[in-house]
Amino acid sequence: MGVRRKFNYMNLLLILVFVVGLGILLYPNISDFFNQKNSSKSINEYDETVAQMNEETRQVLFHETEDYNTTLLSNPVGRFADMTEEMKDEYYSTLDVDGSGMMCYLKIDKLGLNLPVFHGTTEDVLQKYVGHIEGTSLPTGGVGTHCGLSGHRGLPSAVLFTNLDRMEVGDVFSIIVLGEEHFYQIDQIVTVLPNDLSPLAIDPEMDYVTLVTCTPYGENTHRLMIRGVRIEDEKAEEVIENTDSSALKYGLTREQVVNVIAAVMGSIFVFVAVPVLLFPPVPTPKAYIRPWDDNIEEVCKAAIKVSEMATRANWEMDSVTHEADTFAKRRRWDDTLNHTDKLTESDSERPWDEYDFYDESVDYSEEESIRLWDDKVLEKVDQDWSVFDRDRNQQNLKFENINEIIDQGKVEDAFENLDDYFKEELRIGFELLEKSKKGK
Structure with missing residues (x-):
């Protein structure tokens, strides 16, 4: 080096x-x-x-x-x-x-x-x-x-x-x-x-x-x-x-x-000290610039922990987004029911037209159409939440399993239990670390 x-x-x-x-x-x-x-x-x-x-x-x-x-x-x-x-x-x-x-x-x-x-x-x-x-x-x-x-x-x-x-x-x-x-x-x-x-x-x-x-x-x-x-x-x-x-x-x-x-x-000064004075070594704090030089296993553990925290943060953000989206839709539906006279100006302003859960053979009134759209959309949101909760619970179980494996000192096994997306992210990160380590 x-x-x-x-x-x-x-x-x-x-x-x-x-x-x-x-x-x-x-x-x-x-x-x-x-x-x-x-x-x-x-x-x-x-x-x-x-x-x-x-x-x-x-x-x-x-x-x-x-x-x-x-x-x-x-x-x-x-x-x-x-x-x-x-x-x-x-x-x-x-x-x-x-x-x-x-x-x-x-x-x-x-x-x-x-x-x-x-x-x-x-x-x-x-x-x-x-x-x-x-x-x-x-x-x-x-x-x-x-x-x-x-x-x-x-x-x-x-x-x-x-x-x-x-x-x-x-x-x-x-x-x-x-x-x-x-x-x-x-x-x-x-x-x-x-x-x-x-x-x-x-x-x-x-x-x-x-x-x-x-x-x-x-x-x-x-x-x-x-x-x-x-x-x-x-x-x-x-x-x-x-x-x-x-x-x-x-x-x-x-x-x-x-x-x-x-x-x-x-x-002695000219031949020994001059090169050092003209080209003094620049200190390289290993612990700050390249922490993986000291203990690559600890870095792997830390990387997996970070991946877990990032995943949990993404789930929480999705949860908040779903709640905000649902609230916005409900407010819009309420406003629509209160101002039905404005919906006749243009078909493009009727948000329920894009959904295919209407029976075209039935001549719905505007109020009936809105209520039907409201019910169907809420039903779909509830289905999404069910899938969201299921996936989140599965991911939490997987992370609990990963943490247990990490605590047992089996870092490689913990790495294999990650989702493919996070596994690929960590793999690329570790490759970059190794290349950087060899190039220093």
Whole structure:
């Protein structure tokens, strides 16, 4: 038996509101997922390009970068705006490995990040990647270099440096450039005003990389600068092994964990609750709509009882009708006797003409005709009443017999004792009930 369902438009509106809210909640995760895929693609293409280079080409790129960094050391530039057009052209063309502007990529194991690094800090770059701060050393390392890398925090479309404040002194990150991995250990964390670039100053004796992002989270009134100093590969591997990165692996921050839980719950809601809300089952009260489902025998008994009551009502109605008809005839006869002069106008107005109990050979007077008609009609009415009483008594006896059989629990026998007319009515009714029962 199928369950009837009815479309619910109000629930549809609620579901749309829920889906929109869930989409807003999950947008950062979904967007970051695609951004990470894009970053992974850029990194893979970068590695393939470097792998296809011969050693001579790699060394040329390294020497060009060293020359650029040496120039900065002897003639430091405080801001990109202070650079000449010639210096800007030289900057963008140096260490542009595949022509896309990507110079290296940043790896932070503690945060589970692998981020491409592109020339410049334009908004187009920072919306997707980490940008190299113009006027700082290019990220090939070496004594007398200080590379500055900038990344956005709290973007809805990408994680980037969102969790950079979780880094601590002693943690390690690395720069992969031209197939080489350079490790840096954090030795200083400072917060400065946006226009304070002093922490990016080059030390002729040191090899630094500083990661820069906005702080506090959501306000962005200052800059968080996390500086790392170059260390040996062996030491870096030891530090990385002892670093607990499980809490933030793959960028699973507290907010993201909440979003993941919301995504799971939302998926359950969409696939389980939505069909029920859109097409809620319409309750079918069996006792009201289909009482015969519970006890067909009781329904048969009730139907026979109803048939009995209907028959008795018909007999009573016939009785009243006969009495009324007889009374009307008597009144008419009385009126006719009192107004015999009106009967001669037309034969059609003489009601007794239709009866054949007159002797045509006898010339009745009008009064005699009326009396004769009156007597004969009353005699016929009495005969009808006799037949009526006889049939009614027989029917009452039959119903008494039926009720007795019903009381004995023999419903089928009671059904067989009904008159053919009522039997046929009940048979048709029960067939309709059965068809309805099968069709529900």
